[in-house]
Amino acid sequence: MPYRAPLAGWGRYPVRECTVWQPITTQALHETLMPLPSVIARGNGRSYGDASMNVDATIDMRRLDRLITFDEATGVLVCEAGVLLSDLVASLVPRGWFPPVTPGTRMVTIGGMIASDVHGKNHHAAGSFCDHVDWFDLDLGDGRVMRCSPSENADLFAATCGGMGLTGIIVRVSFRMLKIETAFVRQRTIRVPDLDEALALFEQSHGSTYSVAWIDCMATGKSLGRSAILLGEHAKLTDLDPARLAAPLVRRSRKPKTIPIDFPNFALSGFNVRMFNHLYYAMQRPGDAVVDVDPYFYPLDAIFEWNRIYGRQGFLQYQSVLPLAESAKGMRRLLEAISAAGAGSFLAVLKRMGPGSFGMLSFPMEGYTLALDFPATSDNFALLERLDAITADHGGRVYLTKDARVSPERFAAGYPRLDEFRNLRAQYGLDRRFSSLLSQRLGL
Amino acid sequence: MLASPVLILGARSDIGRALAKAYAAKGCEVILAARGDISADATDLALRTEAKVRSVSVDITDGAADAFFDSLGVVPGTVVMVAGLLGDQAESAANDETAARVMDSNYNGPARYLLAAARRMANVPDACIIGISSVAGDRGRASNFIYGSAKAGFTAFLSGLRNAHAKTGLHVMTVKPGFVRTQMTAGMKLSPVMTAEPEQVADAIIKAQDKKSDVIYTLGRWRLVMTIIRAIPEPIFKKLSL
Numbered sequence: 001m002p003y004r005a006p007l008a009g010w011g012r013y014p015v016r017e018c019t020v021w022q023p024i025t026t027q028a029l030h031e032t033l034m035p036l037p038s039v040i041a042r043g044n045g046r047s048y049g050d051a052s053m054n055v056d057a058t059i060d061m062r063r064l065d066r067l068i069t070f071d072e073a074t075g076v077l078v079c080e081a082g083v084l085l086s087d088l089v090a091s092l093v094p095r096g097w098f099p100p101v102t103p104g105t106r107m108v109t110i111g112g113m114i115a116s117d118v119h120g121k122n123h124h125a126a127g128s129f130c131d132h133v134d135w136f137d138l139d140l141g142d143g144r145v146m147r148c149s150p151s152e153n154a155d156l157f158a159a160t161c162g163g164m165g166l167t168g169i170i171v172r173v174s175f176r177m178l179k180i181e182t183a184f185v186r187q188r189t190i191r192v193p194d195l196d197e198a199l200a201l202f203e204q205s206h207g208s209t210y211s212v213a214w215i216d217c218m219a220t221g222k223s224l225g226r227s228a229i230l231l232g233e234h235a236k237l238t239d240l241d242p243a244r245l246a247a248p249l250v251r252r253s254r255k256p257k258t259i260p261i262d263f264p265n266f267a268l269s270g271f272n273v274r275m276f277n278h279l280y281y282a283m284q285r286p287g288d289a290v291v292d293v294d295p296y297f298y299p300l301d302a303i304f305e306w307n308r309i310y311g312r313q314g315f316l317q318y319q320s321v322l323p324l325a326e327s328a329k330g331m332r333r334l335l336e337a338i339s340a341a342g343a344g345s346f347l348a349v350l351k352r353m354g355p356g357s358f359g360m361l362s363f364p365m366e367g368y369t370l371a372l373d374f375p376a377t378s379d380n381f382a383l384l385e386r387l388d389a390i391t392a393d394h395g396g397r398v399y400l401t402k403d404a405r406v407s408p409e410r411f412a413a414g415y416p417r418l419d420e421f422r423n424l425r426a427q428y429g430l431d432r433r434f435s436s437l438l439s440q441r442l443g444l
Numbered sequence: 445m446l447a448s449p450v451l452i453l454g455a456r457s458d459i460g461r462a463l464a465k466a467y468a469a470k471g472c473e474v475i476l477a478a479r480g481d482i483s484a485d486a487t488d489l490a491l492r493t494e495a496k497v498r499s500v501s502v503d504i505t506d507g508a509a510d511a512f513f514d515s516l517g518v519v520p521g522t523v524v525m526v527a528g529l530l531g532d533q534a535e536s537a538a539n540d541e542t543a544a545r546v547m548d549s550n551y552n553g554p555a556r557y558l559l560a561a562a563r564r565m566a567n568v569p570d571a572c573i574i575g576i577s578s579v580a581g582d583r584g585r586a587s588n589f590i591y592g593s594a595k596a597g598f599t600a601f602l603s604g605l606r607n608a609h610a611k612t613g614l615h616v617m618t619v620k621p622g623f624v625r626t627q628m629t630a631g632m633k634l635s636p637v638m639t640a641e642p643e644q645v646a647d648a649i650i651k652a653q654d655k656k657s658d659v660i661y662t663l664g665r666w667r668l669v670m671t672i673i674r675a676i677p678e679p680i681f682k683k684l685s686l
Contacts, residue, residue, distance in 0.1 A: 003631020022630065024456070025484075066488035091492040 011048040013314030013376040022060040033141040040436040043109030048317040049404025050437035075177040081111030081170040097177040100132040111170040116401040117162030117362040121210035124354040130161035137172040162362030182248040184235035185296040195225025202352040217348035228284030262312040319371035322396035327368040330394035348372035360417040447521025447570040449473040454527030458626035462642035468495035477502040504553035509560035524574040536590040550594035566612040575602040582670040618659040622666040
């Protein structure tokens with residue numbers, strides 16, 4: 001039976017009362033969908049804005065979380081779409097397998113990872129998550145369940161990878177896990193004094209499996225874009241000291257810390273944020289270290305409900321990508337606009353992306369992406385519109401998974417295959433049935 | 445000691461699923477029992493934990509408890525009765541059949557299945573029977589007394605079974621979880637302070653089984669709240685809307 005509940009994305013803006021269904025089998029899901037005129041699937045609610053909400057019918061997928069088969073020889077996993085990445089990490093890391101691509105949190109579902117075509121710190125070399133998907137079954141809501149792969153129903157496959165749940169509901173997925181020898185990462189930390197050096201270092205680091213930069217978004221002038229760049233490789237057995245070698249695949253458990261209250265607004269003053277960025281930069285000790293997979297890949301998962309740090313009003317995350325040729329110029333302008341507004345976020349992330357994906361609405365493109373958070377204040381809505389303009393000037397695009405406010409025009413300018421996506425939705429009769437606050441806002 | 449195999453009756457419920465995962469993670473062999481086919485859940489659990497898991501179909505209101513246990517082919521070391529049905533108080537008050545279903549699912553069925561289990565488990569080392577009852581059974585209230593009275597009966601049953609087996613070595617534990625974030629409570633406005641996650645309930649149960657606790661409130665504050673509610677004199681209590 002459905003129930004009514006206030007829902008929001010991870011940014012806690014916007015919040016809307018929605019009717020929620022939680023089927024417990026794929027068959028129950030199939031039967032639930034048939035009579036519903038308009039639905040959207042929701043995984044673990046970690047997209048930041050309004051992508052996983054439909055006021056009339058939101059399908060909570062988290063009970064469809066069964067592993068179906070796992071081939072220990074090849075790493076091919078078949079599972080239901082509501083499986084949490086954190087459960088896979090918990091079950092399969094001790095057996096020597098890691099997700100081929102992982103976003104900055106493990107609190108996401110596999111279905112959500114496909115709908116967002118998520119990328120990780122290895123995008124420059126490994127592509128996005130959907131590059132590692134062999135096939136999935138897509139429930140079109142009208143009785144049809146379609147097996148989709150690069151060779152079978154390839155048009156639906158390309159539309160669904162990064163398609164924000166607007167082409168049907170992913171029920172079952174097959175993808176390839178990555179073999180690892182240890183649950184550790186060989187990390188190299190390099191501090192760079194400004195943006196140009198950060199970009200230069202990324203260009204020299206294509207051989208690294210993982211690379212990402214924490215950027216001090218409050219630095220100005222000569223220090224604009226100063227960063228700590230973290231390179232990483234899965235540690236081999238030969239990289240471990242004897243103590244760790246005794247249990248190379250064991251993740252050390254840490255009790256997550258909790259943000260117990262919504263932070264009051266004064267905690268977000270420019271001074272505090274500037275100090276945090278300054279300290280964080282200073283804390284990144286240059287050099288090499290062998291660290292656990294969890295703090296390397298999921299530093300924020302160690303702080304339960306960290307989204308409360310931005311207070312009751314919620315926050316906006318901004319992530320855009322600029323094509324390679326425009327990156328140096330465009331990133332400088334983005335950072336200048338942010339530091340001039342004095343509205344920087346606690347953590348800002350810069351990353352070199354590899355070539356774009358086959359997904360019609362997939363976010364990645366070859367170039368640089370910048371991601372940061374802002375409290376959802378009216379000043380910041382205005383700032384983000386200025387950032388949209390800079391992104392558009394340089395031929396970039398915004399990431400829908402992070403978005404709660406971009407205009408339909410700015411969005412469309414960044415996605416040249418939008419018409420193809422719309423036509424496919426119409427052709428399969430999906431355009432009225434699958435709809436979210438995001439698709440309604442953007443006229444998708 | 446957690447005695448294997450662990451039979452979970454009502455394995456499709458959120459608490460049942462959390463318990464199955466927690467027992468499997470501790471290395472126990474697990475038997476999932478629920479209405480219909482839950483073999484997919486057994487496959488899932490075996491893949492996640494590499495524990496030995498199988499599934500059986502059961503309807504605890506079928507009156508065939510002995511046949512069920514005979515067909516298992518093994519005497520469980522631990523039996524957890526999670527099955528139950530909240531129902532809708534207004535509907536149950538208006539309709540005899542609906543009320544009977546709530547009573548059967550929360551008292552008759554569970555009690556008869558656990559009696560059949562106890563007949564077989566008295567001499568099994570470290571054997572343990574765990575009944576998930578409810579704080580709703582601590583005092584009848586207008587808002588849910590059909591469910592609550594069946595749970596009150598179940599609580600009394602567990603207490604008596606524990607007493608009867610005090611000397612056989614079969615331990616009987618009563619669990620009163622309070623509010624739990626499950627399908628049963630989806631959409632209800634619950635106080636976060638008084639509401640547990642199914643995983644918390646499962647962990648508390650396994651810890652208590654290890655310590656051979658008799659009666660646990662999985663969130664300790666519920667013990668205080670229910671002590672107060674039980675202490676209110678009836679002439680006042682009957683006028684309250686709780």
